[in-house]
Amino acid sequence: MDDKATEDLFRQVTGLPPGDGVLKSMVGTYNAIKKYAADAPDAAAKVNEENELDQSDKSQIEAGRASGIPLTLSNQINIILPESTDISVYHAIFRSLRDNLLR
DSSP: OOHHHHHHHHHHHHOOOTTOHHHHHHHHHHHHHHHHHHHOTHHHHHHHHHHTOOHHHHHHHHHHHHHSOOOOOOOOOOOOOOOOSOHHHHHHHHHHHHHHHOO
16 A cells, blocks of 8 residues: 555544644654564565474474573562651651562
8 A cells, every 4th residue: 555545544434623733643653563564574584484394393492492591580579669657657768568479
């Protein structure tokens, strides 16, 4: 589709008026993604190739992972505490964390 047809389609789907700034941004984003997809035509073929690995290839991959560095996961939780002079507020927050996250 050309730019005018693309804009008409987006206008029809969203109900935005012609010339709307959001509509122009949506069309521009679509065109940028379309250009990126056209520049990388072999990306889909590579994904299909990886999905079609036979069982022996999958076994080799798993064996390589098993002999390498173990997978480790970590979580980071940032808590913004409210300003309070009442210590019971902090006790309640940390009690809730202990009861819900650490068990």
